[in-house]
Amino acid sequence: MNVITLAGSPRVPSRSAALLTIAQRWLEGQGIDVTPWNLFNFNPQDLLYARFDSPALQVFIGQIAAADGVIISTPIYKASFSGALKTLLDLLPERAFEHKVVLPIATGGSVGHMLALDYALKPVLNALKAQEILHGVFSEDSQISHYDSDPLLSAPLETRLIDSLETFIRALERQSQFHALSISSAS
Numbered sequence: 245m246n247v248i249t250l251a252g253s254p255r256v257p258s259r260s261a262a263l264l265t266i267a268q269r270w271l272e273g274q275g276i277d278v279t280p281w282n283l284f285n286f287n288p289q290d291l292l293y294a295r296f297d298s299p300a301l302q303v304f305i306g307q308i309a310a311a312d313g314v315i316i317s318t319p320i321y322k323a324s325f326s327g328a329l330k331t332l333l334d335l336l337p338e339r340a341f342e343h344k345v346v347l348p349i350a351t352g353g354s355v356g357h358m359l360a361l362d363y364a365l366k367p368v369l370n371a372l373k374a375q376e377i378l379h380g381v382f383s384e385d386s387q388i389s390h391y392d393s394d395p396l397l398s399a400p401l402e403t404r405l406i407d408s409l410e411t412f413i414r415a416l417e418r419q420s421q422f423h424a425l426s427i428s429s430a431s
């Protein structure tokens with residue numbers, strides 16, 4: 245199975261990106277191929293000026309099409325997901341997440357904005373026709389340390405993240421069984 249991660253913070257170092265690094269290590273330990281992407285893989289002007297022919301964008305779209313699942317992380321900015329991430333999501337084809345399982349992850353300064361994943365990011369994932377959008381993982385800043393080098397999570401956050409990744413894998417397996425069945429019934 246093959247998964248894309250997308251770090252949606254415009255800053256380095258990044259807490260939300262650190263969660264993806266940990267998720268990637270864990271998934272690879274389960275035999276899943278993970279290809280990490282972040283906003284720095286794109287020319288900022290391509291994103292800002294909506295250049296649909298951006299070479300990096302074309303590669304990214306191709307890799308998403310071939311992936312079984314996507315994990316997206318974002319910082320909470322002004323009670324929503326980052327605007328920089330939106331400039332990239334805006335350039336994806338309408339059905340970019342069709343047949344994909346998507347796990348959203350966010351970090352924020354205040355637990356008061358934990359629902360931003362539900363009311364802000366998930367509708368966009370829906371618009372991109374995600375097959376299954378899992379419950380997100382939200383982390384307060386205080387639960388992540390050493391995110392500039394070797395990130396360390398609080399024990400409750402680590403448990404929640406691993407639980408979500410296990411759910412993610414089960415959803416990927418369901419999705420691939422469903423595809424195998426629909427291919428065999430069509431032939």
Ligand SMILES: Cc1cc2nc3c(=O)[nH]c(=O)nc-3n(C[C@H](O)[C@H](O)[C@H](O)COP(=O)(O)O)c2cc1C
Nearest residue numbers: 253258259260319320321322323351352353354357
């Ligand atoms: C411009 C800006 C706006 C922010 N707005 C919010 C907010 O509305 N709610 C919140 O909980 N945290 C807010 N924060 C805090 C960030 O969400 C938090 O520090 C996050 O972990 C940063 O993620 P990153 O390290 O991946 O960039 C904001 C931070 C910045 C820089």
